[in-house]
Amino acid sequence: MNYIVATYALYLAISVALTIWVARTLHKNGRLFLVDAFHGNEALADSINHLLVVGFYLMNIGYVSLALKYGDKAADLAGLLEALSTKVGAVLLILGGMHFFNLYVFSKMRRRALLQGAPPPLPPQAYTPVVE
Amino acid sequence: MKKLYVLYDSECELCRRSRLWLDRQPAYVRLAFLPFQSPEAECRFPGLRELRPEKEIVVISDAGAVWQGGAAWVMCLWALREYREWSLRLAHPALLSLARRLCEVVSANRYKISHWLKKAANHEELRRKLDLFPAARCEEGGHCRTY
Numbered sequence: 221m222n223y224i225v226a227t228y229a230l231y232l233a234i235s236v237a238l239t240i241w242v243a244r245t246l247h248k249n250g251r252l253f254l255v256d257a258f259h260g261n262e263a264l265a266d267s268i269n270h271l272l273v274v275g276f277y278l279m280n281i282g283y284v285s286l287a288l289k290y291g292d293k294a295a296d297l298a299g300l301l302e303a304l305s306t307k308v309g310a311v312l313l314i315l316g317g318m319h320f321f322n323l324y325v326f327s328k329m330r331r332r333a334l335l336q337g338a339p340p341p342l343p344p345q346a347y348t349p350v351v352e
Numbered sequence: 353m354k355k356l357y358v359l360y361d362s363e364c365e366l367c368r369r370s371r372l373w374l375d376r377q378p379a380y381v382r383l384a385f386l387p388f389q390s391p392e393a394e395c396r397f398p399g400l401r402e403l404r405p406e407k408e409i410v411v412i413s414d415a416g417a418v419w420q421g422g423a424a425w426v427m428c429l430w431a432l433r434e435y436r437e438w439s440l441r442l443a444h445p446a447l448l449s450l451a452r453r454l455c456e457v458v459s460a461n462r463y464k465i466s467h468w469l470k471k472a473a474n475h476e477e478l479r480r481k482l483d484l485f486p487a488a489r490c491e492e493g494g495h496c497r498t499y
Contacts, residue, residue, distance in 0.1 A: 335436045336380060340353070341443030342426055344417030348399040 223294040227303045234304075235284040235311045239277065242315050246322065247273045257330040276318065283314055355382045356431050358424075359400070359410040362387030365466035365473075366458075367409070374428055381431040408459045421459070422452035 247269060254265035291307055294300035358374065360367045371385050386393040388405035403410050403418060411424040419427045426448070429439035442451050458465065 331437075335440075338430075338436060338440065340427060341430055341440050342419060342423045342448075344413070345420060345423060346403065346418040347416045348397055348403065348412060348418050350412065350414065350416045351396050351398065 223296065223300045227294050227300050227307075228288060230300075230304055231288065231307045232284065234308050236281065238308075238311065238315065239280040239284065242319065243273050243276050243280075246276065246319070250322070250326065253326050253330065257326055257333050259333055259336075272322065276322075279318065280311070280315060284311055287311070353381055353413050353415065355384055355414045356427060357384050357386055357396070357412045357414075358428060359386055359388040359393055359397075359405045359412065361406065361409075361462070362389060364462045365469045366462050367466075369469065374432070377435070378433040379431050380433055380436065383428065383431055408455060422448060422455040425451065425455055 250272070251265065251269050254269050255262055258265045258268070287307065287310065292299065292303045294303045358371070360371050362368060374383055375385065386396070388400065388410065393400060393405075397412060400410075403420065408421040409424045411419045411427045426439050426442050429435040429442065432439075442448060
């Protein structure tokens with residue numbers, strides 16, 4: 221029983237700490253990227269950045285709490301480490317997946333923003349006088 | 353660049369439909385359509401005849417830069433919000449030669465294609481008109497009364 225409770229406590233502490241670390245990193249380093257994606261509109265970029273971090277916390281902490289009771293129940297120290305490792309590994313994979321999904325969405329937004337200022341793809345074939 | 357003039361053939365159904373489609377799309381650069389046969393086109397672009405606009409579609413920027421055929425289509429797509437990404441892809445040399453060839457073939461056969469389009473439109477119109485009339489009802493005597 222003690223081992224199981226210890227697994228849960230460690231799992232919660234490690235997962236929540238990891239979630240906070242990833243969210244802060246994303247918040248700090250994603251800002252510049254978002255500002256570029258929103259044509260230099262810093263207020264909008266900050267707002268979206270904040271909202272994304274809130275969504276990120278909700279999804280990850282939600283998953284961590286839901287997944288608490290699943291997995292092997294530890295009977296000794298080795299079992300505790302195994303169960304803990306499996307659970308934290310799953311959380312890390314999910315965090316990684318979310319991170320890449322976020323990057324994908326951002327880069328898509330950024331590409332669209334860059335398209336707006338794209339120069340003509342082909343040079344003119346000739347010139348003709350225009351009467352306005 | 354603020355405006356792109358599209359010089360199209362107003363006597364060809366395909367060209368007219370393409371113009372309407374282009375006109376409906378949200379655009380980064382405004383497209384202005386002029387039939388190449390119109391006096392306004394001649395007046396605005398005094399050197400238009402030398403470009404042979406009757407051969408293939410011509411696109412002219414407000415600064416006088418000219419694109420024709422496949423390149424003109426790439427420029428039209430570039431002006432549109434939803435298709436700019438496609439225009440950049442099409443501008444790649446491998447795809448551009450294909451686009452050019454396709455435009456040449458379509459332009460050379462545009463009246464034939466327009467003829468089919470018109471026919472399809474006529475059939476559709478006829479069907480709609482026929483739907484307006486109620487079907488003939490058969491009388492007891494064995495003959496049908498027509499309206």
